[in-house]
Amino acid sequence: MKTIATILLATFTSICFAQKEEKDSISPIGLNEIIVIGKKIPTYKKQSKSLATVEEYLQQSSKVNMVRRGGYALEPIINSMTTERTVITIDGMRIFGACTDKMDPVTSYVEVSNLSEASIASGQQGSCHGPTIGGAIDLKRTNLIQKELGWNGIFKTGYETNNQQKIIGTSIGYNHSSFYFNTDFTYRDAENYKAGNHQEINFSQFTKYNLSATAGYYLNKKSLIEGSIIYDKATDVGYPALPMDVSLAKATITSLRYNYIPASTHFTNWETKVYFNTITHRMDDTKRPNVPIHMDMPGWSDTYGYYSKLKGKFKNHHFMTNLNGFYNKSIAEMTMYPNNPSENAMFMYTWPDVRTLYNGVYLEDAIQVSSNSTVKLFANIGMQSNKVADEFGLQSLQIFYPDMNASKNRILKSLSGNYILHHDKFEYGLGLAYGERAPSVSEGYGYYLYNSNDFYDYIGNPNLENEKSFEANLSFGFKTERFIASLTSSFFHIQDYIVGKIDTNIQPMTIGASGVKVYNALNYGTIFNTDLNLEYKIAENWNFKTMFVYSYGKDNHNNNLPFISPLRYSGNIQYKKEHFNLGFGASGNLTQTKFAPVYGENKTPDYVIFNLNAGYTLPWNHNKLNIQAGIENMLDKYYTTFSDWNKIPRQGRNFFINLTYALF
16 A cells, blocks of 8 residues: 555645646647547557457457456456446446346457457446446447448458457448448357367357348438347357356347537537347356256346437537436346256246446536646446345345335435646646445345356445445656557446355255355455557557556455455567568566465466567459468466456467458
């Protein structure tokens, strides 16, 4: 804590000292981190592996880590906080997974070809998309309006040797002066992957289909209406870190958007969207050997939502309002089939038809204080109502909470402010924030949810208070023609920090479980994250990037919190000239010495891996063919990370090739 306080004080002192008005020399930057995925520029000019998964793109961010339970559907965590404390949206749409074990994060239902970029906001800077503590990721779909008139299309295919993954897909679109449409299809199929030293990891296979379509029509020069749909289906998905696999994970995500550019000097854009998405998720263990009792665990999640954003400017104010809401219905079941056919199957709701209704309003104002300084203010308030709609599910929870009501209402608030100052080649930032979040469906109403990472059954607690976060963040930037440096830090003091606590009075349901934990609240937890990014242009065609990330987390008993990364780092050197590119990089973690044994963690050793890639674009039949190839984990290192459940090892050496051919 002494080190953290010193860093905060030193940086704050620097900011105060630097508050002289100077002529602006570098343009202001946004607070959010942007990872470009799609088609603003040709993919081969910016990515070494264009057919990588969404998770692989997100891992480029210093704010994001991935919880891994297998080779598919990794769970993104922001600022060392898992998805209960963060918000992930697709084009601003709220989507909730249907799996009680978080085997289907929102990121698993899209493909990189659906997207143009991922906007990553730290802490309360992500509250535009709903109540959050750790931050938000908004996966933005490709803006088809920016495409040239006429037909456009690509054919893509790829292969990876480690898990014999086959990738094939196509994208076809047409832009007219009065309308446009686009369709995109991607298919992936993978066998079990191999860790270092050629060790095969059983139950790590998957098959995935993703289809998306978008069509828009210009009502006039100032207004546009657009409809879109994403259909995603994954089958035969193995999860080696869990006792069950997934036979089906299916999502249909639809939306209708209206955009209008007002003829006003104060309002610049008005966008309104209504949306609906439905998710079906089926866990089963029929392919696992030696199962003591077979179980089916299906889950469903339906969400209806809307938002309406109005942007404008008045004198030195650039403002935005966002009126938004959603209605979600989450159901999950478990049926256990005894080996003795004369015994009855046992059925229970693990999510007892929980209905969540949220309506909120978000306000944002960026005030240009002077030619080189800006103050940004954010405020959000919303009302959330939870209701257990199934009587049997309600009675099951009332065994533990006899006075529990079916419904519970909450008010969720957040407020934050950031000051940004430019001084010559330097940029300084300081922010303070307060935010709240409601318990998730699992934390509030989960019923005997087995956690295979610590071997406990979990029971929700409808009496939990809102989590409350007090946040301070700092940033420092320096930029010249050849050198860019940025340092950011965030400190969170979270009151009523929700964790599972052992209750020895309740017997576990799962055979072999160590006991039962009931969700409860600690007085507080503290989390600190800081990252340093450096970029240096060595010569005309050579570029070097490196990143260091340090995290720290304690509860109010001075125990380490789980899923806190040890020091991690990466660096890569790139050469690009005309149609050719070459890259060599390394990434790794130091040994995790501050693990959390109280929460079921144990020590993770250090590792470093090396990667090599190359790409070339050549003309072919009057169009262009892009070829990208590379080797990941060149030395076939056997390793695992702090966020891999049950220490399942990651992929060993992998050769890949991606081909993209422009059809028009």
